[in-house]
Amino acid sequence: MSKQFLLLALMICVSSSYGQDHLLQNVYNRTTISLNGDWKYIVDPYENGYYNYRYEPFDQQPTPWASAFFLNSKPKDASDLLEYDFDKMDNLKVPGDWNTQKESLYYYEGTVWYKQSFDFDFSAEGNRLFVYFEAANYQAEVYLNGSKLGTHTGGFTPFNFEVTDIVKAQDNFLIVKIDNKRLKDGVPTLNTDWWNYGGITRDVKLVETAATFVADYFIQLDPQDTKKIKGYVQVNSKDTGAQKLQLKLPGLGIDQQLTSDQDGYAAVDLSVEDIRYWSLDDPFLYDVAIETAQETVKDQIGFRSIRTEGTQIMLNDQPVYLKGISIHEESPLRDGRGYSKEDATQLLEWAKELGCNYVRLAHYPHNEHMVRLADQMGILVWEENPVYWTISWDNESTYQNAETQLSELIARDKNRASVIIWSMANETPNVPARNVFLNKLAAYARAKDNTRLISAALEQKNYQGDPTIRTIDDPFAEVVDILSFNQYIGWYDGLPEKCKTITWKIEEDKPVLISEFGAGAKQGLHGSKEERWTEEFQENLYVETLQMIDKIDKIQGFSPWILVDFRSPRRVLPEIQDGWNRKGLISEEGEKKKAFFILQAFYNNK
Ligand code: GCU
Numbered sequence: 001m002s003k004q005f006l007l008l009a010l011m012i013c014v015s016s017s018y019g020q021d022h023l024l025q026n027v028y029n030r031t032t033i034s035l036n037g038d039w040k041y042i043v044d045p046y047e048n049g050y051y052n053y054r055y056e057p058f059d060q061q062p063t064p065w066a067s068a069f070f071l072n073s074k075p076k077d078a079s080d081l082l083e084y085d086f087d088k089m090d091n092l093k094v095p096g097d098w099n100t101q102k103e104s105l106y107y108y109e110g111t112v113w114y115k116q117s118f119d120f121d122f123s124a125e126g127n128r129l130f131v132y133f134e135a136a137n138y139q140a141e142v143y144l145n146g147s148k149l150g151t152h153t154g155g156f157t158p159f160n161f162e163v164t165d166i167v168k169a170q171d172n173f174l175i176v177k178i179d180n181k182r183l184k185d186g187v188p189t190l191n192t193d194w195w196n197y198g199g200i201t202r203d204v205k206l207v208e209t210a211a212t213f214v215a216d217y218f219i220q221l222d223p224q225d226t227k228k229i230k231g232y233v234q235v236n237s238k239d240t241g242a243q244k245l246q247l248k249l250p251g252l253g254i255d256q257q258l259t260s261d262q263d264g265y266a267a268v269d270l271s272v273e274d275i276r277y278w279s280l281d282d283p284f285l286y287d288v289a290i291e292t293a294q295e296t297v298k299d300q301i302g303f304r305s306i307r308t309e310g311t312q313i314m315l316n317d318q319p320v321y322l323k324g325i326s327i328h329e330e331s332p333l334r335d336g337r338g339y340s341k342e343d344a345t346q347l348l349e350w351a352k353e354l355g356c357n358y359v360r361l362a363h364y365p366h367n368e369h370m371v372r373l374a375d376q377m378g379i380l381v382w383e384e385n386p387v388y389w390t391i392s393w394d395n396e397s398t399y400q401n402a403e404t405q406l407s408e409l410i411a412r413d414k415n416r417a418s419v420i421i422w423s424m425a426n427e428t429p430n431v432p433a434r435n436v437f438l439n440k441l442a443a444y445a446r447a448k449d450n451t452r453l454i455s456a457a458l459e460q461k462n463y464q465g466d467p468t469i470r471t472i473d474d475p476f477a478e479v480v481d482i483l484s485f486n487q488y489i490g491w492y493d494g495l496p497e498k499c500k501t502i503t504w505k506i507e508e509d510k511p512v513l514i515s516e517f518g519a520g521a522k523q524g525l526h527g528s529k530e531e532r533w534t535e536e537f538q539e540n541l542y543v544e545t546l547q548m549i550d551k552i553d554k555i556q557g558f559s560p561w562i563l564v565d566f567r568s569p570r571r572v573l574p575e576i577q578d579g580w581n582r583k584g585l586i587s588e589e590g591e592k593k594k595a596f597f598i599l600q601a602f603y604n605n606k
Contacts, residue, residue: 022236023411024160024207025216026299027132028368032205035116035131035174038091039200041098042069042084042113043105049084049113050141050177059141059148069113070143072173086115086175094204095134097197100336105198107569114176114200120167126211129167131174132160134202134339134367138186141177153401154187155180155201156329156364156386157408176200187402189391193581194328194363195567197337202367210294212237214245217290218414219268220451221275221303226317228271229303233290235264246291251276277316278302278417280357283378285417302375302417306453308481311554313453313511315380315420322380322557323603324358325351325585326516328566329366332590344369348377350563350586354596355603360515360559363388363426365409374418381418382455382515382559383409385441387425393433402437403444410448419452426457426515427486430474442479453481457515460485463505471505483508483554486516486561489545496529496541499548511556517545518561521595522576523587533576538583539594546602560599564588 024030042049049069051057058068066073066082075082092098098105098112105112120129133140137155141148145168149161180198182190215236222228229252235243245258245266252272260266276284285300304316312319331338332346344367351359359379361370364386374381385406392398406422413419424441428434442454456476463469470487477483483506490496496519506512521538529540542560549555565584571577580588585596 022215022234023158023408024130024132024209025214025411026297026415027158027160027205027207028372029298029300030207030209032132032207033118033120035118035204035206036094037116039094040086040089040115041092042086042089043108044069044111044113044177047111047179050111059143069177070141070148070175071146072115072175086113086173092199094200095202095339096199097137097201097337098199099195099197100334101199109181109196109198111177111179111181112198114178116174116204118172118174118206119170120172120206121169123208124210128162128164128209128211128213130160130162130207130209132158132205132207133200134158134204135365136176136178136200136202137180137196137198137337139179139181140200143175145172154386154405154408156366157405158202158368158412159408160207185392185395185398187391187398187405188363188386188388191570192363192388193568193570195330195569199337201337202339209236210292212239212243212292212294214290214292214295214297215264216411217268217297218449219247219288219301220415221277221305223305223307223451226277226305227273227275229268229275230270231268233258233260233266233268235260235266235292237264237292243292246289248289248291249286250289251286275303278304278375278378279316280320280378280380283376283417285375299415300375301415304417306420306451308453308511310509311511311556313482313556320357320380320556321606322358322513322559323356323606324360324382324513324557324559325354325356325599326360326362326559326562327351327366328362328562328564329364329370330564330566330588332564332586339367339369341369341373343367344373347563348373348379351379352377353600354563354585355600355606358382358557358559360384360423362562365405365412368412371413371416371419375416379418380420381416382421382423383413383419384423384426384457385409387428387438387441389427390429393431393437399437399440402441406441406445407448410445414449414451421453421455421482422449423484423515424454424456424476424480427459428456430459430476435475438476439479442476455480455482455484455513455515458483458485460487468501469503469505471507477508477510481510482513482556483510484513484515487514488517489548490541491517491519496537496544499544502548504552506552506554510554512552512554513556514549514558516559516561517541518583519595520577520582521593522582523565523589523591523593525576533582535594539598542595542598546598560585
């Protein structure tokens with residue numbers, strides 16, 4: 001990524017998420033103070049704590065009334081009128097969604113206010129402090145000690161604000177307004193096939209840095225030359241002028257001094273003979289340390305090349321077949337939105353048990369544990385921006401929102417070897433405004449990261465009107481590096497035996513992935529393979545589909561829908577769905593269905 005592009009990204013980032021600072025890199029490995037735990041909360045469906053009765057936002061008024069919740073006001077005396085008190089309220093756990101914590105909030109979509117109090121002492125003179133949110137769904141307004149820090153839009157990516165000049169030694173109050181209302185012009189938009197979990201759904205941390213600190217870096221193998229490590233380090237410093245840095249990769253005998261330019265940008269360009277490349281069989285991660293005069297940041301980075309060659313996907317210049325599964329970010333260990341390392345470990349261990357070397361994280365960025373563990377476990381990853389079904393293609397702020405969420409995803413995971421594909425969208429209509437929208441997003445992603453492949457989950461259709469021949473007829477197929485599509489022959493389209501009657505005509509000279517196929521089954525429900533919702537029906541769908549897939553040339557892998565049953569408000573069939581999409585190979589109780597073993601056998605023989 002060129003320096004000009006980095007500065008442009010910085011400007012775009014600041015413009016669309018008010019007040020938000022450049023995303024801190026690798027907070028995952030920094031020493032931080034957790035603000036997780038019990039937070040006080042107020043449910044505010046009328047946003048009475050945010051707007052005055054003229055529906056004007058309090059936080060945009062020169063002297064907001066004490067009734068503004070972000071002020072955390074207390075009655076001055078016994079006669080004072082105040083109609084809220086955070087400290088007398090109940091608690092919600094952070095991280096976590098509110099839907100599965102409080103029965104009364106199970107279907108709730110709207111505003112909930114959170115408050116956390118903390119004391120803080122700087123560990124050194126001149127140090128700086130940031131508050132870092134790993135994610136909060138959907139719109140977050142953040143305040144500290146009565147000052148507005150900023151706003152963040154999008155439920156699945158991190159954001160941070162500097163609070164160096166606002167924080168006090170004692171009794172700091174951090175107040176966050178979370179609104180998960182679905183919006184027509186939102187990303188995603190009004191309808192999805194997953195539960196709209198609301199809340200501060202991932203960790204919240206205080207990040208103390210030195211005055212001059214490592215704000216960002218991108219250190220990856222040069223896609224043009226696999227004997228080169230290229231990228232940059234971005235320092236953030238109050239001092240202007242060039243900064244001296246040390247980049248250390250002891251495993252490669254590298255101890256390189258870098259000098260940044262006036263803006264703190266230092267290019268990285270290292271020729272390295274013997275690199276132990278990160279691979280599925282040997283997911284080797286190098287220790288990396290970046291030192292400024294005042295601090296050291298440590299990371300573990302794997303170096304691998306990923307590219308396409310005709311219809312093949314080449315990992316370290318070797319063809320790779322992607323034996324995958326799609327996953328939603330729900331906890332397999334407790335109810336609700338997943339966020340913990342244990343959640344990620346269970347999901348990825350099930351994928352490994354299935355025989356997978358690849359996972360599609362759908363339809364939005366999952367928590368960072370997933371990609372950090374995939375790096376360690378040697379699992380390849382597809383990550384996706386929540387541009388899902390039919391969003392407002394011709395709305396510029398919707399585009400900016402989608403681009404910002406994508407930029408935050410790439411910013412967070414650009415140093416992860418396991419991540420090989422950025423997906424721009426899922427099942428979007430082939431209309432002109434969408435094509436413009438997705439083309440811009442893909443161009444943005446390529447400019448931001450030239451080391452990975454671009455794709456999207458497209459839709460298949462009849463070839464020249466012949467329903468027995470299927471194809472991809474979508475202009476965006478020209479833009480992607482990997483051609484991926486969802487198909488539900490045998491579930492939404494006929495019965496499983498129909499797979500025998502279908503052939504595929506895919507004209508692009510590109511690798512082809514099937515990003516989704518599947519069938520619903522209630523775990524433990526048994527019967528004939530003709531009976532929908534039985535495990536036998538789902539099993540048969542897999543048998544038929546795998547035979548069909550094996551005949552599609554250019555196919556380089558697939559990720560069936562889906563590893564585990566997941567919550568969806570669209571799935572209301574009594575005694576079968578009851579609010580769950582049942583296409584999982586594993587039930588929400590963790591019980592495997594028959595189809596799990598069909599796919600496992602296929603992968604183990606592949
Ligand atoms: C779609 C969609 C998924 C959905 C699935 C289904 O293809 O991409 O989000 O859950 O089909 O219908 O089960």
